[in-house]
């Protein structure tokens with residue numbers, strides 16, 4: 001990219017350099033001229049030359065076990081396969097995992113919109129106050145002051161900061177940042193240069209091109225995916241259509257000699273569980289129910305998308321210069337059994353929307369599209385990092401550090417950059433806590449789940465059982481509630497959780513007019 005950018009320097013500037021060069025007998029090489037220009041006229045060209053491309057590959061409702069890559073560790077910290085790893089087929093995730101690092105204990109919020117707002121702002125949901133999923137057509141229920149109207153142009157957002165630094169910012173897929181009629185429903189109002197198929201809702205009317213992704217079926221029109229008209233009445237599956245458009249957008253960035261930030265946000269694997277005909281044969285002989293088979297085809301479809309994007313950047317000579325961060329937005333919703341039991345994320349407990357580990361643990365894999373000398377920082381290879389947690393809040397700081405962008409002063413963030421952890425060395429400064437605060441009704445209702453070190457506290461604001469306490473080191477699958485037997489630890493954890501909630505400015509549920517603040521045991 002360097003030579004072509006040099007060619008973009010204005011002729012008058014090159015002539016001026018030549019005159020100065022002659023007068024001062026100072027040799028001005030091409031890179032020197034480029035740096036001087038960048039120094040004098042702002043840093044965007046310099047950043048365009050040195051900043052890696054970034055693909056944030058976000059899969060809707062993809063839990064930790066929805067993959068053939070073993071994400072859980074055994075007691076020694078080694079990867080351990082479980083039956084679900086043998087059910088799903090994700091060869092491209094395996095490929096990325098082999099050339100990168102995965103975090104075994106990576107946390108998202110238990111539902112979509114809170115996680116998505118955390119990625120955009122670097123803040124925890126208790127702080128940004130988008131604590132529940134956004135209902136596209138109405139104000140979803142919650143405490144007074146919760147931000148049911150979603151993100152607005154007043155918010156500091158990740159793409160906005162990257163765009164200022166010279167990045168071409170591409171949004172593709174499910175947005176779900178704000179309800180219909182509010183400015184945040186359009187990703188281009190939040191810092192993206194391009195919006196491919198993003199809007200206020202999070203569930204597509206249909207994954208089928210034959211249905212126009214909901215546009216051609218009156219019953220599905222309410223959730224008709226916008227902007228993919230050229231694939232209507234074709235057999236192109238939604239995940240494929242978004243990928244093809246994303247590849248075109250990447251080409252546009254490269255043509256304009258800009259690094260790109262691709263927020264590749266698949267609608268899949270959210271319901272409706274439409275079977276993807278490209279992969280259906282791989283599951284048809286199993287004894288699993290039809291909708292579970294369809295779910296597995298959705299997983300395989302996003303995996304193909306990942307591989308296609310890796311191949312595409314390689315074909316453009318950009319693979320060593322492209323960072324890929326693969327992540328899910330909340331726990332699995334695989335139709336495999338009871339919500340609070342051992343089902344969609346087994347051996348983890350619970351599924352999407354619950355306070356248990358299966359509700360909020362998601363796959364995270366980071367790697368260069370190709371490891372090599374041009375990588376701007378090292379990422380451990382074929383490695384499972386199990387010593388420390390990571391969270392969706394960390395993505396903001398990680399991406400900013402990758403791009404060489406400073407977080408604006410005054411904007412509080414709760415995440416930290418993951419670059420040290422990605423190297424495989426660990427980061428002794430990173431916080432060891434994660435908090436999922438959910439003052440709403442849903443599958444699990446009105447709770448705060450607070451992980452600190454090996455311990456996890458689940459606090460319920462309403463109902464009989466207020467406290468659940470688990471030692472995740474000894475009991476990673478949350479089978480043995482120690483709230484009564486470990487009363488000292490329970491008190492300590494509750495105290496720390498309350499301090500954290502207050503620090504982040506949390507809003508609490510209420511009963512009648514009474515606000516239900518958390519209570520010490």
Ligand SMILES: [Ca+2]
Pocket residue numbers: 060061111112270329330
């Ligand atoms: Ca989701």
